[in-house]
Amino acid sequence: MTKHLLLSIALASTFASPIYAQTIEVSAAELAKLKAQISALQAKLVEIEEQANETTSEVAVNTQTLTAQKVAEAEPVDVESEDGITIGGAIRSNYNYTSYSEGNKDRGGDFDFDIFRINVRGEIGDVSLNGEIRFFDYMRAIKYAYVGYQFSQNWEVQAGITKVPFGNSPYNSQNYFFSTNYYLGLEDDFDLGVVFKRSVADSWQLDLAFFKNDELGGVDGYVDNRSDRYSYDIVGSRAPGDGIYDEPAQPLGEYNTFSGRLAYHFEQGELSTEVGISALSAGIHDGDRRVGDYQAWALHSNSQYQNWHLQLQHSEYSYDIAQVDRIAVGAYSFYDSIAAEATSSTANLAYDLAVNFGPVTGLQFYNNYGIVYDKSDSSADTVMNVTGVSVAAGGLFTYFDWVHAKNQPFVGGSAAGDSSEYEQRFNINIGYYF
Template identity: 35%
Template sequence: MHRIILLFTILLTSTLCYAQYPEDKLDEKPTLKLGGAVRFNYNLSTWKKDQLERGGDFGYDLFRINVESEYKGIKLNAEFRHYSEAFGGGFLKQAWFQHDFSEKAQIQVGLNQVPFGIQQYNSNNWFFNMTYYIGFEDDHDMGVKYLHDSGKWQWQAAYYKSAEEFVFGQAEPSPNRYSYDITGRNKENNQLDFKLVRRLGDSLEHELGASVQGGLIYNIDTERNGTKYAAAVHYEYQAEHSPWNVKLQAMLYRINPEYAAGQDLDFVEMGAYGANYNVASKGEVYTAGLSYHLPVDSRLLQGITFYDNYGYYNKRISGFENSHMNVLGALWTAGPMYIYTDAAFGYNQPWLGPEWENALAAGTPGETDWHMRFNINMGYYF
């Protein structure tokens, strides 16, 4: 593994050193683009009796700042988010340095999106899909990624030294982060990813893709490395002049931690937004999404996107109860505002039910019911 990682790093570094870049680009003046968003959220959860009595809760979701810059052929892309303290407070979502070798090829170094499955999102709604909650949708880690896109073919290769590393050394990883990663007494390290995409059709509206991932899991107690690997295949339909979008994906993963003797090997801790929970160490996830965009010609409203996203989590651990989630809703576009209205249904889903710690591990066999959270997220993007 270490020899492969060293070879991969040398190849990327050599390519960067000898890349040809137009002289006129090197003489450009620095550019800086600032943006961001402010979001508020209303939710009403069927399993929270006190909230039902109040008629739901409406409050602060996030404030974020986006920065894009370029100077002498080097680009910067960064996003800082600040949530309430209960959801982790302030942290980076992404931040990377980028160099474009050509219009088709680029390299990114830093906290960038892991090339796995449908990107940027395997979903249309505010809640994402089941893949997000076990670390396989819009995941961002610390490393080096190379992208090559010729239109019909795209491939990405990446090496990640660690996940969002905010606490160094032997300390437990902090759950104050945007995307779900392994936490607790384990730390992700030395991960390799490869993704290949083939686009079909006259306007390349059909996308077929395959992704593979493999890496190490360092245990703080035993000071030994376990292993982690995953694979996925996907299909997406997205035509420029069609209102329809279809997303289909199937994936599997296996995590083999090196716990101390006597510890339960059937789950690992994962964390984001300020809190950890347990996730089965083996499983498959099947997801499907369908959306339809309706243009609206009015002074205030420009469009409505209707969608339904479903995810099924098959845990490969004896005695563990499987999980489901389905989000039915619509995105309303009004100038700079994006308003998500979602009816999110969950079965053994920590964000959509009363069980938090073990919903994505053993669950609550014999006692689990479907629960629903009605959610309105309104954001002003600038």
């Protein structure tokens, strides 16, 4: 189109002389001149097009260069991590509606503050630090506080208030209330000592630990209330006639506990499984002398197939103390009682579901069942079944639990209870984690 325009301009310039309606006579000289002008214009047009092509190529090259620079800037760069401590935590509140409190039912349930917690973790000079302190309305408790050091590719040592390696890990449950094992001191228990941890290598995993005493310093620890703690531990013995929830008249504490956990990991197609065995042995002290022994062992498995999870565990424990059939335990500023010997079995099934519903990104549906039986004090079985779903939504993590239980702490009973009636508790625990 540009060529036609230039030709038209050239023709208009050439025929600037008067045009007669009858005839136009063009001499040979004028025709030659016209052809020369057309040739010059065509050459000029070719030059303009070449310049345009060069400009386009230059722009393309520059664009590619800029794009490459942006891509290079966007690529992740490996930066050596710096020493430092990270602080996080959580704030949680709790709603419950229960069958065992007429006042609670009449009010339509109760909504309470649960905890404010602070977590610290980090590393300084190859030594790691991990700690968690929890603040309740009625107490303050340190869950864990330990330092760690990775002294080889597969081995790490942790020292301080650290987790007792026992049973399915990290938890033998998916719900807010844990399993029945938690209230026996056999799930998510923390004591003062040292743990050697071997990460999974050649499918094998091993934890070996020694704990001098419980997290509050044992039977003569310098604390006002030995039940102000996160995890359950022995705090005394029960004599005939003692109340289930009384502060024990005879204090006791575990000491010099040896604990081990061995697990094997294997895969079959989409099925991944961990099977393991755990055991522990400790002494029992009354403040003046050794009065008995404490042993526990467990067989456990943890499997995942696609979005499905299955946990199984069988546990047995024994406090071997002369003429004692019932033990006092403490946690959450609350004393309770358990049989000196008992057997526990648990089975947990869960299903993960990824969703995209506003801020909600994940759901986990679960049913957790546990029973404690063959009790040395001849009390009735403890049974707890929890059906629920946990909801992940940004910084919020919420449990919706329906608990059906008998002789279960915090569900209208005690682990040393003798009731044949089941109680129910609908519970919502809402936590914001940062």
